[in-house]
Every structure is written in C-alpha cells, then in structure tokens.
Amino acid sequence: MLYGWVGKIKKIDLSSNDISTIDTSKFIPEFIGGKGISLKIAWDMLKPEIGPFDPENILIFMTGPLTGTIAPTSGRGIISSISPRVYPNPWFTRSNIGGFWAPELKYAGFDGLIITGKSASPIYILVSDGDILFKDARNLWGKGAITTQKVIKEIHGEDVQVLCIGPAGENLIRSSTIQHNLGNASGEAGFGAVMGSKKIKAVVIKGSGEVRIAKPNQFLKDCKYAEELVRNGVNIAGMLNSKVALPTNANCSAACPCNCSWCKARKNVPAKFGSGFLTTVTQCLDYSYSQKWNVSEYDRPEIPDIKMKALPGFNGGIDIHYLLNDLGISEREYMCFYQWFDAFLQVNIEKIKGLELNINSMEFWFNFFRMMTRREGIFDVFAESVMRSADRLEELEIPEKFWKRLKKVAHFLHPAYGFPEHRLGRAFESQPSPIWLFSMLHWAFDTRDPMSNHHQSSFIQYVFPPHHGVPVPLADVSFNKIKKVYEKIFKNGDVIEPGFDPIDGKVKSAIWFQHRSCVIDSLLVCDWVFPRTFTSFKNQLELNGAKDLTGDIDVESRLFSSATGIKMSTQNLEKCGERIYNLERALHIRNYNRCRKIDESIEWICEFPEKSDGTKLNKKIFNRFIDSYYKNRNWNLKNGYPKKQKLKELGLL
Amino acid sequence: MIKSGKIKVNKELCSGCGICELACSLYHENVCKPSWSRIKVKRKFLQLEFEPQICIQCEWPSCFFECPAKAIEINLTTGARYINEKKCTGCAKCARVCPLMPDSEIIRYKTINGKKIYFKCDLCMDRKEGSLCVEMCPRNALIYIKK
Structure with a gap:
C-alpha cells in the first residue's frame, strides 16, 4: 500500500x-x-x-x-x-x-x-x-x-x-x-x-478521497514541529508573522499556516470586487513596484537605455490586476511592456501604427490587453510577448535606426530564455553582491526564471543594505550571525562575502540551493518557506538577542519519511534533487541542444553594474564560475554535458 | 443535562487554509481526508469568504434524544456529545434532527464495509491536550470554551 x-x-x-x-x-x-x-x-x-x-x-x-x-x-x-x-x-x-x-x-x-x-x-x-x-x-x-x-x-x-x-x-x-x-x-x-x-x-x-499517511502520530508531530519553525514569529526576511490574525488576510494555498506578505493582498480592496481580491503576483508587483519604486533610484547612467518608472495601476488600485487575471495574462508581461514602451517614448516614438502610447493612462492598458487577446492588427505582434515583438519592429513600422536600441531594452528586461529579469539586480529589484551571483548561477543553468532556486538564496539580502522591497526590520542582525548560519550549512561562511571569492564555495552553495529547489518542487512545498536555512523567532526582540539563526534543513526529510513510510535522510533527499536536476539537464541536451553556449546566455547582463552596489563581472570571471560549476557537478567542461559516471551514480543510466 | 465545552468559531479570522480539517481527519481517522473531518470549512473562493462549521454541542442536543440506538453519548469530562461508532446503526436520524443541518455539515457519515457510520465533533475528548483543530489553527479562528 x-x-x-x-x-x-x-x-x-x-x-x-x-x-x-x-x-x-x-x-x-x-x-x-x-x-x-x-x-x-x-x-x-x-x-x-x-x-x-x-x-x-x-x-x-x-x-x-x-x-x-x-x-x-x-x-x-x-x-x-x-x-x-x-x-x-x-x-x-x-x-x-x-x-x-x-x-x-x-x-x-x-x-x-x-x-x-x-x-x-x-x-x-x-x-x-x-x-x-x-x-x-x-x-x-x-x-x-x-x-x-x-x-x-x-x-x-x-x-x-x-x-x-x-x-x-x-x-x-x-x-x-x-x-x-x-x-x-x-x-x-x-x-x-x-x-x-x-x-x-x-x-x-x-474529490472526496484521502491521502494515506504511513505514521500518522509521528507525521502529526513532525508537522507541528515544522509549523512552529515556519510560522513562529519573525523569520529572516521579516515576512512570516506569528499568530497575528488580520481579518483581511487569506492564504494563497491549502495547509499553509504562514501569514506572509502574500496573504496581505486583501487590503484596500474596492467593494466592487466583492469582499476581497487575492493575487500573489499582484502582491509582488504592488509591493516592489508601487511603494518602493523611485525613479531617481533607477536613473543610473551606467545602465543604458533603461529608466525604470513606477507602473500605473499599482498604487493601491487593483483594476489592472483584476483585468489581467480575468484575461489570463501574466502580470510581469504588463511590467515589461510598460518599461519597453517607455523606451519608445524616450526616443520620441509616441505612436506605433496609430496606437498612441499613453502608457500612464489606465485606459490605454485596458484597451491594449483586450485588443491583444483578440490579436487584431498590430496586437497580433504584441501577443507574441515583448521579446518576439522586438524582432518584428519592421512590421510595427519603427524606423530602422531605433531597432538596435529597442531590442536591447527588450533584452535587458528579459536577460535570458525570454523570461523577465528577476533577482539579478539589473532591471528590477536591487540584489547586492553576492546575492545576484547566486541568482546568476541559477539563471545560467535553469530553463526559466529560476524562482524556486533564488527565493531562498536571496532572502539574506534583507540584512544587506540597501533594504529594497521590504521594510527594514532586521538592522540588528549582524553580518556575522548570517555568516555563522552559512558556516554551519556549507562549512564555509565566506560564501556570503560580497566579492567573487571563494568562487568554488559560492558555486557549491548555489548547487545546494538548486537541489533543494528540486526537492521542494517535487514534494511539493512552498519555496518561500523551505528549506529552513534560517529559523524564526517569536518576536523581533528574541531575534535580535539570538546567538544562532540556523534553522533546520532536515524538516523536509522528516516530513517525507513519516508521511510515506520510506526512510529518507536529508542527504538522500538531496541526492534525489540532484537526480532531478541532472535529468532536466539531460532532457534539454537531448531535445533542445542545451550546451555551454546556452548557459552563457546570462553573462552579458552581468557585465552591467548591479544597481545598488555597482558590482559587475566580466567574461573571464564568469567563465571561472561556469568552470567551477561544471567541475563540482562532474559535467563536461567543454559542453556542459553530465559525464556518464555522474549519470550512472544517479541511476539515470 | 450536563453542560459541554465548545469550539467557538470566529469566521472573520479564518483564512481558509483547511489545516483544521486535515488535523481532524488525521487524528480521528489516520488519513488526510477533509470529507472525513468533523469540522468543515465552507469556502467561497471567489468572494474570499471562509466559514468553519462545527458542532456547537447543544445544551439540549436533539441528536442525543432522538437517536434510536442510543449511540449519542456524553463525555463526563468535557461534556462532549459524541457518537459511539460501535452503536451507530447508520439510520441518519441524528443528521436529520440537527438544528444546524443541512445548512452546515455538522454530522457526516463514512461508509465502511458497506455500512454507514455517522460521526461528529467529540472535542477530541480522549486527547489530553484538548481539541486538535483549536491547537493547530494558525489564525486563532477557533477557540475552545470550557464548560
């Protein structure tokens, strides 16, 4: 059974x-x-x-x-x-x-x-x-x-x-x-x-059926323990509150005991949408792009062609979210189109084939997305998303002299694989070093915006200046305390030092996060909460006074073992994560010719300075990261194919 | 009639996570199965309205007086009105006379070997720490009130 x-x-x-x-x-x-x-x-x-x-x-x-x-x-x-x-x-x-x-x-x-x-x-x-x-x-x-x-x-x-x-x-x-x-x-x-x-x-x-549990009593105990860890007080990101119940909050998912910032999306909801409106992406964009966006902060001369602006419709208004959720369009697409059209305006293109770029008017966007879903006229081009539209500027009757610039902006917004920039610290939120280095490593080898990988490796950003996107509740957490946690998990606290070195250590910890992300995407649990590299505290005072912030990275294996009855150590679970990561790699090599060249497609954007601390890298350093990554994974240095020995070890061959 | 403790629901605080349902079915039935839970969260996802429904342990419980098999018993410590599953004949009388049904699903049944057995909240009377759903609710939407 x-x-x-x-x-x-x-x-x-x-x-x-x-x-x-x-x-x-x-x-x-x-x-x-x-x-x-x-x-x-x-x-x-x-x-x-x-x-x-x-x-x-x-x-x-x-x-x-x-x-x-x-x-x-x-x-x-x-x-x-x-x-x-x-x-x-x-x-x-x-x-x-x-x-x-x-x-x-x-x-x-x-x-x-x-x-x-x-x-x-x-x-x-x-x-x-x-x-x-x-x-x-x-x-x-x-x-x-x-x-x-x-x-x-x-x-x-x-x-x-x-x-x-x-x-x-x-x-x-x-x-x-x-x-x-x-x-x-x-x-x-x-x-x-x-x-x-x-x-x-x-x-x-x-469904009215059941999920059988191998050891009900033990599982309940493990769940209670895990729940204490995830919901008890303030965590490193300052996001998960204790049993503070706000009537305006709703969970995004079943069985979630957390009261994180996603739950808070129900605030300030106009009555016309009923008693509430919950959307996770809404929350993310609302939080990052309305309250915290400051034009001057992003108006950096080192980042050519991109002058980020706050998006209309995010400042407390939710009409645009409702529209996008109803039409079924990713809200990040709105974000990218807005910034891209802004680049048109900067070169004084105010009309695209009769479409006036009134990008600060909600009316424009309501029309835009409705027409887009009907694919009428030029909207047939926009329906192909920003990256593909940028390849069809001729059809949009844009003078050729602007093509290069507009393509570059589109590319900047979507640094690799056609997915919007996320946690690289270039186009959108700032991600001071070394956080963007971890993100870069996730981007380089993933098949999409590597959200479930970099969520956890990015959380330490909240103790780095500048505290972007989230209020600053953790000023009292010293760098040394964070370092201690990394010392315990990776046996090397230096991996969170801002510079490139130790490259090997940084690569190893990125690989660890990748395996753990495969585990949480397979179990499945939330990537905001697991793995518990850091613990949480009842309140801010307790957090400030704590000597050790280390969480418990064995929680998932405990839950897995008592639920399924299959004894699985954390090490074995991570091995499963590695197997899954390598299988994805193999699939992409077989079907899509994935190779070192594709892994390098993220490199160009990292040559631009990170927006808060100005750190950047060059091709040479990037190659050192990639070499180290392949070595640590036992992949072929030339093309990035997993070696036979590795596949055999993982039972994939 | 001996009074009972009861679980008070504050639906305004409920966020609809369903942990109470899963805890209940896991404790009582050893499986995660909301349809076998003694508490049911009535959810309207598109309106974001959530309402946990659970037996209010009536002072004068109709189910107790009406059960032809005398399967509804009263726990002396907590006062909980509960169904003795061994005595239950599956006649559904309790569910029919419950003043909260059918608007709320207070008394439900499971089918075991072709036989219907009714069940309802017993306040986790055999659990020394008290009602599990109250303990597990992350939002304090459930509160135990002593008899």
Whole structure:
C-alpha cells in the first residue's frame, strides 16, 4: 500500500479520447513527485521536434507526496509542458502554482494528469473521484477566467476546484496563464496557451478521497514541529508573522499556516470586487513596484537605455490586476511592456501604427490587453510577448535606426530564455553582491526564471543594505550571525562575502540551493518557506538577542519519511534533487541542444553594474564560475554535458 | 443535562487554509481526508469568504434524544456529545434532527464495509491536550470554551 502518493497518474489523449493509467510507483521514491516525476514523464514521452502548440505536446499537472496532507505549505502543485514563452526556441519547463486544486486532485484519486492530443471543439475536463469526463465548453469559450469559474461552480457546486484559461490562453498569447481561484496562477511559462491550443477551457476537480499517511502520530508531530519553525514569529526576511490574525488576510494555498506578505493582498480592496481580491503576483508587483519604486533610484547612467518608472495601476488600485487575471495574462508581461514602451517614448516614438502610447493612462492598458487577446492588427505582434515583438519592429513600422536600441531594452528586461529579469539586480529589484551571483548561477543553468532556486538564496539580502522591497526590520542582525548560519550549512561562511571569492564555495552553495529547489518542487512545498536555512523567532526582540539563526534543513526529510513510510535522510533527499536536476539537464541536451553556449546566455547582463552596489563581472570571471560549476557537478567542461559516471551514480543510466 | 465545552468559531479570522480539517481527519481517522473531518470549512473562493462549521454541542442536543440506538453519548469530562461508532446503526436520524443541518455539515457519515457510520465533533475528548483543530489553527479562528 502506498502512503503519501495516491498511486495513479492519468494519461488523457484528447485526439483519440484514450484514457490510460500509469502507476506512480514506477517513479518513486527516486523522482519524489511533482517536478521530478513530470521530468521523467517528459523524458519518456517528448520527442525533440515537438513544439508547444503541437497536439503531441504534453501538459502535466502533478502533485507531490506531501500534497493534500497537513504538512505546512503543502497545498501546491506544479504544471509542466513545452513553454511557448521561451525565447528564441520553446522548450520544456515547469511552473509552480498554489491554491487548492492540487490537494483536490489527490482526493479525487490521482497524483497527476498528463494531457496530450487536441480536442476538436472546446471542452472542459471534469475529474471527479476517479472518473474523468469531457464536457462541452463552447459556451465558456471567450469568457474571462474569473467568470468561467463562477459559471462552473454554479454547475458543479462551490466546492469544486477549477484551473482555467481566459481569452488570452484561447488565442495562444505567449504570456498567458492558467488561473485558479482569484489570483493563483501558473504565470510565467505561458501554459495558458498550451491549454488553449488543446482546446481545454478548464480542468474541474472534485474529490472526496484521502491521502494515506504511513505514521500518522509521528507525521502529526513532525508537522507541528515544522509549523512552529515556519510560522513562529519573525523569520529572516521579516515576512512570516506569528499568530497575528488580520481579518483581511487569506492564504494563497491549502495547509499553509504562514501569514506572509502574500496573504496581505486583501487590503484596500474596492467593494466592487466583492469582499476581497487575492493575487500573489499582484502582491509582488504592488509591493516592489508601487511603494518602493523611485525613479531617481533607477536613473543610473551606467545602465543604458533603461529608466525604470513606477507602473500605473499599482498604487493601491487593483483594476489592472483584476483585468489581467480575468484575461489570463501574466502580470510581469504588463511590467515589461510598460518599461519597453517607455523606451519608445524616450526616443520620441509616441505612436506605433496609430496606437498612441499613453502608457500612464489606465485606459490605454485596458484597451491594449483586450485588443491583444483578440490579436487584431498590430496586437497580433504584441501577443507574441515583448521579446518576439522586438524582432518584428519592421512590421510595427519603427524606423530602422531605433531597432538596435529597442531590442536591447527588450533584452535587458528579459536577460535570458525570454523570461523577465528577476533577482539579478539589473532591471528590477536591487540584489547586492553576492546575492545576484547566486541568482546568476541559477539563471545560467535553469530553463526559466529560476524562482524556486533564488527565493531562498536571496532572502539574506534583507540584512544587506540597501533594504529594497521590504521594510527594514532586521538592522540588528549582524553580518556575522548570517555568516555563522552559512558556516554551519556549507562549512564555509565566506560564501556570503560580497566579492567573487571563494568562487568554488559560492558555486557549491548555489548547487545546494538548486537541489533543494528540486526537492521542494517535487514534494511539493512552498519555496518561500523551505528549506529552513534560517529559523524564526517569536518576536523581533528574541531575534535580535539570538546567538544562532540556523534553522533546520532536515524538516523536509522528516516530513517525507513519516508521511510515506520510506526512510529518507536529508542527504538522500538531496541526492534525489540532484537526480532531478541532472535529468532536466539531460532532457534539454537531448531535445533542445542545451550546451555551454546556452548557459552563457546570462553573462552579458552581468557585465552591467548591479544597481545598488555597482558590482559587475566580466567574461573571464564568469567563465571561472561556469568552470567551477561544471567541475563540482562532474559535467563536461567543454559542453556542459553530465559525464556518464555522474549519470550512472544517479541511476539515470 | 450536563453542560459541554465548545469550539467557538470566529469566521472573520479564518483564512481558509483547511489545516483544521486535515488535523481532524488525521487524528480521528489516520488519513488526510477533509470529507472525513468533523469540522468543515465552507469556502467561497471567489468572494474570499471562509466559514468553519462545527458542532456547537447543544445544551439540549436533539441528536442525543432522538437517536434510536442510543449511540449519542456524553463525555463526563468535557461534556462532549459524541457518537459511539460501535452503536451507530447508520439510520441518519441524528443528521436529520440537527438544528444546524443541512445548512452546515455538522454530522457526516463514512461508509465502511458497506455500512454507514455517522460521526461528529467529540472535542477530541480522549486527547489530553484538548481539541486538535483549536491547537493547530494558525489564525486563532477557533477557540475552545470550557464548560
């Protein structure tokens, strides 16, 4: 009998209407769940020539062994597919999404769904306690994501969980999202368009089943212990508060005991949207880009062509968020288009083929995104996202002399793979050294914006000046205390010294974060909370007085072991993380010719100075980082392929 | 009639996380299964309204008086009105007479070997630390009031 996992993954072929079952036990415990199992399935099923909108592309909804249990922050799921967003050539990647759908999928009897093929007409898939039904969705086609959920809940009851797309996904907008509830989204990878290409309007899940636990008493004990660690007081980022309950807060996901800044998005909500509006991305952008954005701060001459400005619609207003969530477009796309159009204005281009760039007016954006989802006229170009639009400036009738500049700005906003800059400290938030160095290493080898890797490695930024994006509650935490934590975990506290050295140490710790990110994306738990490199305290005073800030990095293995009954040490769990990371690498080498040259695509932006401390690197230093990385991973120095010996060691060969 | 302690719900503080449901089913049934939980969070996700529903341990409990099998018993320490699963015949009378049902799902049933067995909140009477959902709720939306 399986514990933790429910045991079945359903494969649905929409072209032939075939539904088959794959046993989860084929993949466990080696690939854990979530990201790991999705990658193994992709490895087995995806041929190199398949594109994102081909019927043969697979869309995988996957959960982990902890999903649906009481383990803190375990209510998440992961969606994987070939991402149309990736630039220049789409490839397979993943997108972690919170909410309540993933536990429901397990209660319905499945660890995951694999959808392939293409339906002839719009449908929604109803997953109900072991049954899978296709329902006609022609009347829902064209409706917004929030309206769609309302209609579906009227038919199937308030308790069903709905993953759906808006008009953006239907019309294959490359930055379209899969939406869930009010603001949960699989945002960055453009999977809404994959769902749209398969003519699936929604996946509706209803389950009354169970997730069995191997050692219920021990698991409850472990969960309570973990909960204390994650919710008890102030953590290093000053974000997770204690049992302070604000009536305006709502959790983004099931089984989350934290009261982090994402929960606080319900504040200042106009009555017209009902009693509240919760969206995670909204919160991120609101926080970083309305309150903390200061034009003068970003107006640095060293960063050519980019003068960041605060976005309209973020200052307490939520209309634009509601629109984007309803249409199903990533909010980061709005952020990038705004900055990109601003670059047009800077060279006195005020009109693009009759479209006046009134970028500070909300009316402009409301029109813009609605037209974009209809792909009319020049909006057909914008629907391809900023990076691809920048390749089609001729069609937009932009004078040739501006092409280079405008392309460069687009590239600056999307430093690699067509994903918006995140935690590199160049275009958006500042990330003083060495934090951007960790981020750079994550970016270099990942397949997307490496959010789940750099969230934890970036948290130490809050004790570095300048404290950007978050208030400064931690001035009393000395650098030495942070260093001690790194000494304990990496046996080398110097890795958080601001300079490049020790390169080897920095690389090793980045690799550790990458393995742990694979683990949390596979279990699945929240990357804001795990791994617990730092502990949390009841209050600020206790934090200031604490001698040791080290958390407990064994929590995940404890939870895994007592939930599944499979004894797993932290070391073995990290080995699974390494296996998953190498499998992703192998898949990308086989299908997309991933090589050292692609890994180096992040390097150019690091030659510009980081915006708060001005640190930068050059090709030579970058190559030292890459060499060290390959060496530590036992990958081939020339092309970045994992060596046979490494693959054998991981059981992949 | 001996009075009972009760769990008071402050729905304004509930954030809908469902930890109470999972804790309840894990403690009582050894599985994570919200549909077998003695507490149910009624959620309206699109309105962000969450309301935990749980037995209010009536002073004069209809279920107690109406149960033909005398399966509803009273715990002397906490005063909890609980269903003795061994005696329950699955007739559903308790659920029918509960003044809070069907608006709230207070008394639910599970099917074991084809037989319906009803269950409801017993305030975790055999747990010396008291009600687990109250202990686990991260927002203090549940409070235990002694009898």
